[in-house]
């Protein structure tokens with residue numbers, strides 16, 4: 001059942017107003033990983049809640065308690081739960097999204113203010129969160145606005161779950177989802193889940209996503225001297241924390257991406273020819289990854305190896321060093337305390353519970369070999385399990401039909417290299433199929449500088465989300 005023609009027309013004729021609303025959302029710097037912006041995440045929750053209420057959603061803000069970040073106790077932003085419809089003859093779909101964003105500073109290399117949505121002449125809507133994940137959330141809002149304003153019932157019952165901590169480990173959400181998935185809970189009766197929070201593989205082919213990598217995130221701190229030291233006075237005289245840390249960080253992964261922690265790679269079986277053929281069939285070239293990376297730096301010229309490196313195998317990335325000298329100039333300091341951050345993207349059957357002990361034991365052994373008098377502490381900051389879904393489910397069928405209607409193309413079936421920790425919790429607690437229905441393109445630059453969402457993806461993507469709901473409704477109850 002295609003979406004009504006008036007719906008498609010409504011989205012087209014309100015496109016400028018929708019972009020203005022995206023601009024208002026981007027202007028709230030709801031960075032969950034930065035304590036100084038915690039109030040902005042709350043502000044974003046209020047903003048979104050008000051907009052959902054304005055289009056007829058019955059909402060409630062759920063207090064998720066407190067957590068500790070960088071030694072500071074902070075209130076967690078509320079989750080927003082919403083519902084429309086209780087018609088027993090309609091399917092019930094749960095929509096998830098997140099309203100927090102990654103950090104962004106103009107000085108990171110942005111061409112424009114990251115929190116002022118900039119519309120480029122080629123239609124790029126540039127701003128932090130435009131693609132990840134404010135654009136998709138607002139796509140749902142656009143769909144709801146049509147039904148509210150034209151007084152048309154939605155084709156399905158909807159349950160909404162929006163959170164403000166996804167970029168920082170979704171703290172508190174698993175417990176809420178588990179509780180509300182029980183009989184009589186808010187999500188009781190949900191028959192499938194749809195998440196729009198990832199990206200196409202390339203810039204031309206829409207995608208449906210059936211897998212996500214999990215994650216385990218570590219912080220290694222090496223400390224020794226009571227204060228920062230002069231390298232002319234103390235160089236080759238004391239154990240230097242930064243030297244120890246760089247040594248440890250350098251023993252985690254090789255330059256070809258192979259994880260050096262014993263046991264981690266070995267948990268994952270090697271793909272056979274049949275599985276390699278799935279990746280071969282995807283509309284993708286190494287030029288796509290090089291275009292989205294902005295440089296010709298792919299690890300392999302073989303597209304299947306590149307794709308499997310992103311979707312099918314684990315990866316370990318080094319993210320940064322806190323406490324190190326990073327300013328301009330040539331300061332000759334020996335930093336007293338430095339913290340290295342890295343994460344491992346996990347694939348089945350890896351889980352944080354299985355992998356974390358291997359990581360900790362390896363780093364402790366490597367540090368012991370240094371015979372350093374400095375002190376090492378290892379913290380796990382957050383984690384999440386990987387997830388893979390059944391693509392033969394009617395949820396995927398509906399999304400495939402909707403994609404063909406809007407884009408006149410068959411979607412690529414992809415596994416996402418990133419993580420959305422709550423996905424597996426939805427799948428397991430509710431026992432239903434979960435689908436990822438991305439809005440943005442592979443070159444959107446989520447988490448990066450100059451993140452963007454193309455106007456066409458925002459507008460056609462809003463049509464896609466609405467059409468998907470009509471295709472779900474067309475499936476017999």
Ligand SMILES: C[C@H](N)C(=O)N[C@@H](Cc1c[nH]cn1)C(=O)O
Pocket residue numbers: 132133166167168169197198215416417418419420421446
């Ligand atoms: C795929 C999703 N849009 C996303 O970006 N997820 C994040 C989740 C995360 C975990 N720690 C910090 N962020 C990701 O994959 O990095």
Ligand SMILES: [Zn+2]
Pocket residue numbers: 102132167446447
């Ligand atoms: Zn993200």
Ligand SMILES: [Zn+2]
Pocket residue numbers: 098132133166197198
């Ligand atoms: Zn996201």
